[in-house]
Amino acid sequence: NAGVMQNPRHLVRRRGQEARLRCSPMKGHSHVYWYRQLPEEGLKFMVYLQKENIIDESGMPKERFSAEFPKEGPSILRIQQVVRGDSAAYFCASSPAFGAYEQYFGPGTRLTVT
Amino acid sequence: AQTVTQSQPEMSVQEAETVTLSCTYDTSESDYYLFWYKQPPSRQMILVIRQEAYKQQNATENRFSVNFQKAAKSFSLKISDSQLGDAAMYFCAYRSRPRDTGTYKYIFGTGTRLKVLA
Numbered sequence: 001n002a003g004v005m006q007n008p009r010h011l012v013r014r015r016g017q018e019a020r021l022r023c024s025p026m027k028g029h030s031h032v033y034w035y036r037q038l039p040e041e042g043l044k045f046m047v048y049l050q051k052e053n054i055i056d057e058s059g060m061p062k063e064r065f066s067a068e069f070p071k072e073g074p075s076i077l078r079i080q081q082v083v084r085g086d087s088a089a090y091f092c093a094s095s096p097a098f099g100a101y102e103q104y105f106g107p108g109t110r111l112t113v114t
Numbered sequence: 115a116q117t118v119t120q121s122q123p124e125m126s127v128q129e130a131e132t133v134t135l136s137c138t139y140d141t142s143e144s145d146y147y148l149f150w151y152k153q154p155p156s157r158q159m160i161l162v163i164r165q166e167a168y169k170q171q172n173a174t175e176n177r178f179s180v181n182f183q184k185a186a187k188s189f190s191l192k193i194s195d196s197q198l199g200d201a202a203m204y205f206c207a208y209r210s211r212p213r214d215t216g217t218y219k220y221i222f223g224t225g226t227r228l229k230v231l232a
Contacts (some may be wrong), residue, residue, distance in 0.1 A: 035222075041224055042205050042223050042224045042225055043207075044222070059219070093220075102161065103218075103220065105158065108159075110157075
């Protein structure tokens with residue numbers, strides 16, 4: 001059973017460009033979480049999605065950031081007009097059901113904004 | 115709001131010795147879960163151990179055990195017989211359940227970097 005997959009693993013963008021980060025949850029998992037990790041910090045919650053629904057986006061910046069989890073395909077975290085402060089590792093986690101206490105993390109995408 | 119505090123940015127331990135990593139948290143809830151995650155240089159987050167708040171018995175997983183003090187809101191991780199492969203960042207995490215959304219987001223501490231000395 002393949003784990004949570006994220007791609008790309010490394011992404012370099014110039015200021016002002018768009019970044020698209022993809023997350024494929026574990027097979028059978030319909031719940032996805034996105035976290036951001038700044039250097040030397042812990043992971044910070046961004047958004048929680050189920051298929052076709054955003055459940056909790058309380059950790060998402062109000063502007064430039066959006067997330068989706070379509071009926072088919074991976075979950076996408078989109079950052080428009082990236083700035084240097086967006087440079088971080090972005091982790092996706094999935095869980096099998098509402099209420100499941102374990103989240104299984106992907107390997108992360110390291111975004112570098114030049 | 116819930117918070118998780120790890121006051122030790124870095125710890126060192128001799129191979130085969132025992133080390134304890136500290137974690138405190140703040141919450142007004144009575145029902146929650148606590149976790150320790152390991153993050154090696156590969157950055158993959160690996161679950162080490164979990165504790166249900168309603169259980170008084172401390173969780174153990176092989177060489178890893180916790181000291182859960184609910185009243186003190188303390189959740190320390192003990193690693194026995196430390197191995198070189200234990201070297202990593204260790205994060206304490208709290209699983210919150212805000213009642214208005216029902217979400218189960220994790221709240222992480224800032225981490226403790228563990229070095230294992232040969």
